[in-house]
Amino acid sequence: MMRALAAAYRAVLHFLAAAAAVILGLIALFVTLDVVMRNLGLGTLPWVTEVSEYSLPLATFFIAPWLLHRNEHVRLDVLLAVMPRRIANGLERAADLVGLAISIVFIVFSVRLMADSASIGALVVKNLTFPEWWLFLPVPLCFALLAIEFVRRMVALPPAAFSIALEKDEP
Amino acid sequence: MTWWIAALLLFGILTGLLLLGLAAAFAFLAINVVGAWIWLGKEAGLVQLIRNGVVSITSFSLTPIPFFVMMGEVLFHTGVAMKTIDAIDRVIWRLPGRLSVVAVVAGTIFSAISGSTIATTALLGSLMLPEMLRRGYHPSMAMGPIMAIGGVDMLIPPSALTVLLGSLSGISISQLLVAGIVPGVLLSAVFVGYVVVSVKLDPGLAPAFTHQPVPAWDRVKPLLLYVLPLALIFVAVIVSMTAGWATPTESAAIGAVATVLVALIYRSLSWANLMKALTGTAAITGVILFIIIGATTFAQILTFSGATNGLVRAIEEARLGPTVVLATMMVILLVLGCFMDQVSMMLITLPFFMPLVQLYGFDPVWFGVLFLICMQLGLLTPPFGMLLFTMKSVAPRHITMGQVNRAVAPYVVIGLVMLLLVVLFPALATWLPELLFQKR
Numbered sequence: 231m232m233r234a235l236a237a238a239y240r241a242v243l244h245f246l247a248a249a250a251a252v253i254l255g256l257i258a259l260f261v262t263l264d265v266v267m268r269n270l271g272l273g274t275l276p277w278v279t280e281v282s283e284y285s286l287p288l289a290t291f292f293i294a295p296w297l298l299h300r301n302e303h304v305r306l307d308v309l310l311a312v313m314p315r316r317i318a319n320g321l322e323r324a325a326d327l328v329g330l331a332i333s334i335v336f337i338v339f340s341v342r343l344m345a346d347s348a349s350i351g352a353l354v355v356k357n358l359t360f361p362e363w364w365l366f367l368p369v370p371l372c373f374a375l376l377a378i379e380f381v382r383r384m385v386a387l388p389p390a391a392f393s394i395a396l397e398k399d400e401p
Numbered sequence: 402m403t404w405w406i407a408a409l410l411l412f413g414i415l416t417g418l419l420l421l422g423l424a425a426a427f428a429f430l431a432i433n434v435v436g437a438w439i440w441l442g443k444e445a446g447l448v449q450l451i452r453n454g455v456v457s458i459t460s461f462s463l464t465p466i467p468f469f470v471m472m473g474e475v476l477f478h479t480g481v482a483m484k485t486i487d488a489i490d491r492v493i494w495r496l497p498g499r500l501s502v503v504a505v506v507a508g509t510i511f512s513a514i515s516g517s518t519i520a521t522t523a524l525l526g527s528l529m530l531p532e533m534l535r536r537g538y539h540p541s542m543a544m545g546p547i548m549a550i551g552g553v554d555m556l557i558p559p560s561a562l563t564v565l566l567g568s569l570s571g572i573s574i575s576q577l578l579v580a581g582i583v584p585g586v587l588l589s590a591v592f593v594g595y596v597v598v599s600v601k602l603d604p605g606l607a608p609a610f611t612h613q614p615v616p617a618w619d620r621v622k623p624l625l626l627y628v629l630p631l632a633l634i635f636v637a638v639i640v641s642m643t644a645g646w647a648t649p650t651e652s653a654a655i656g657a658v659a660t661v662l663v664a665l666i667y668r669s670l671s672w673a674n675l676m677k678a679l680t681g682t683a684a685i686t687g688v689i690l691f692i693i694i695g696a697t698t699f700a701q702i703l704t705f706s707g708a709t710n711g712l713v714r715a716i717e718e719a720r721l722g723p724t725v726v727l728a729t730m731m732v733i734l735l736v737l738g739c740f741m742d743q744v745s746m747m748l749i750t751l752p753f754f755m756p757l758v759q760l761y762g763f764d765p766v767w768f769g770v771l772f773l774i775c776m777q778l779g780l781l782t783p784p785f786g787m788l789l790f791t792m793k794s795v796a797p798r799h800i801t802m803g804q805v806n807r808a809v810a811p812y813v814v815i816g817l818v819m820l821l822l823v824v825l826f827p828a829l830a831t832w833l834p835e836l837l838f839q840k841r
Contacts, residue, residue: 247680279461293684303426306422328418346448
C-alpha cells in the first residue's frame with residue numbers, strides 16, 4: 231500500500247515536471263511563430279503574449295514540488311556543513327517544519343482567494359476571457375504537494391518505509 | 402515600530418531561516434507571511450500575498466528567462482557544445498596555457514548562446530577539466546579560467562539574471578543586456594592575457610605545446626561549421642532586439658528555437674535530449690521564479706513597515722556624497738555575494754537601492770552593470786559562490802574545496818578591477834547601448 235502510494239506520488243511529481251518542460255518549449259515555439267508570421271505579413275497570434283505570461287506561474291508551480299523532492303531549490307548550507315551531524319539534522323527538520331507551516335498557510339489562503347474571486351464572479355478580460363480564480367488554481371495544488379514533501383523529509387530521517395520506496399525508484 | 406526595528410526584525414528572521422538551511426524561496430515566503438500579518442492587515446494581507454505572488458511571475462518581461470536558459474540547455478544536452486569546444490581547440494595554436502585559453506574562448510562563445518552561468522561552468526568543467534589535469538595542467542590553471550568565464554556568462558547576453566535584474570529594478574532590459582557586452586568581452590580578453598602571462602612566467606603551470614602541424618583548412622573548417630552558426634544566433638538575437646523588430650522576449654524565443662534548429666541540422670537532436678534540455682530549462686526557471694513569488698510582497702512590506710523610506714531618509718539626512726553611497730552599495734553587494742544566491746541579493750537590495758539611484762541621479766543602466774559585476778563576483782566568492790560548488794561537483798574527487806577557492810582568487814581580483822574601471826569610466830557600460838538605441 232505504502233509503496234503504491236509512493237510510486238503514485240512520484241509519478242505525479244514527474245508528470246508535473248514534464249508538463250512544465252513541455253509548456254515552456256511550446257511557448258518558445260508559439261512566440262517565434264508569432265514573430266515570423268507578423269514579419270511576413272501573415273497576421274498575428276494575438277493570444278501568444280498573454281498565454282506566455284500565464285505559462286510562467288503554471289510552469290513554476292508545476293515544477294516546484296519536484297525541485298524540492300530533488301533538493302534543487304537554492305539554499306545556504308554553510309552552517310549545516312560545519313555542525314555535528316545530529317544538530318544539523320535537527321536544524322534541517324526545523325526548517326522543514328517552517329516549510330510545512332508556510333505551505334499550509336498558502337493552501338488555506340489561496341483557497342480563500344479563489345473562493346472570494348469566484349463569489350464575486352471576477353473575470354480576467356484581455357484577449358482571453360476566463361474566471362480569475364483559474365489563475366490561482368495551481369497554487370493550492372503546488373503547496374499541497376510541497377506540504378507532502380516537507381512531511382516526507384521530516385519522517386525520512388531515519389529512513390522510513392515511505393522514503394525507501396521512493397529512493398528505490400530513483401533513476 | 403520604528404523603521405530600523407522593522408528592518409532588523411525582517412532581516413533577522415530572514416537570516417535565521419537561511420542559516421537554518423531553509424531554501425531561499427521558502428525563507429522569503431516565511432518573512433512575507435510574518436510581514437503580511439503585521440503590516441498588510443493580517444488575513445487580508447495573506448490573501449494579498451498570494452495574489453501578489455502569482456502576479457509577480459505572470460509577466461511578459463520575465464519570459465526571456467526560460468528562453469535564454471533553454472538556448473544553453475539545448476546546446477549542452479545535444480552535444481553541440483562539445484563540437485564547438487573541439488572547433489575552438491583546433492584554431493588556438495601555440496599559445497602558452499593553450500587549453501585554459503580554449504576554455505575562456507569557448508566559455509565566451511557559450512555565454513553568447515547560453516543564459517545560464519551554472520550550465521556553462523558545469524559543461525566546461527566536466528568536459529575540459531579532466532583532460533587538462535591529465536595533461537599536467539596545474540589545478541589552479543585548469544579550474545580558475547573555467548569558473549571565471551562561467552561568471553562572465555551573466556554579463557554577456559543572453560543572460561537570465563540580467564533579465565530578472567531589469568524586470569525587478571525597472572531598468573530597460575534591452576539596454577541592460579547590451580550594456581553587459583563590453584565589460585564581459587573585456588573581462589574575457591583580460592582572462593586570456595592573464596593565462597598567457599602566468600604560464601610564460603611560470604611554465605610549470607601548464608605543459609608545453611606538442612601538437613603536430615595540421616593543414617590550415619582542417620583547423621578553420623570546424624570553426625566555420627560549428628562556431629559560426631552559433632555566432633549568427635547571437636547576432637540575430639541582439640539585432641532583432643536592438644533594431645526594434647522584436648521585444649527581448651521574442652528575440653529570446655527566436656534564439657531558443659534557432660538553437661534547436663541548429664542541433665537538428667547537426668543531427669544531434671533526439672526526443673530524449675530535447676526533453677532533458679526542456680526539463681533542465683524548467684528546473685532552472687522554476688528555481689529562479691519560485692524565489693520571485695515573494696518579490697512584490699517583500700518590497701511592499703519593506704515600504705509599509707517604513708524600512709525603505711527610513712533608510713533612504715537617513716542616508717539623505719546624513720548628506721553622504723554620491724561616491725560614498727555608491728561604494729557602500731557595491732560593498733554590501735560584494736559581502737552579500739559571499740553568502741547568498743543572486744536572486745535573493747536582488748530581492749533584498751533593490752527596494753533600497755533603486756530609490757537611492759533615483760535620489761542621487763545615477764544612470765540606471767550604468768548602475769545595473771555595476772550590480773551585475775558584483776553579482777558575477779558573488780558567484781565566485783566563498784563560502785557560498787555558486788560556481789565554486791558547481792566546479793567542485795564536476796571536478797575529480799581529489800580536488801579540494803580549498804584548491805577550488807584558490808584557483809579562482811586571481812580572477813576575482815581581475816573582476817574587482819573591472820568593477821572599479823566601470824565606476825571610473827561609465828562609458829564602458831553605457832557606450833554600446835547609447836550607440837545602438839540612440840534612434841529610439
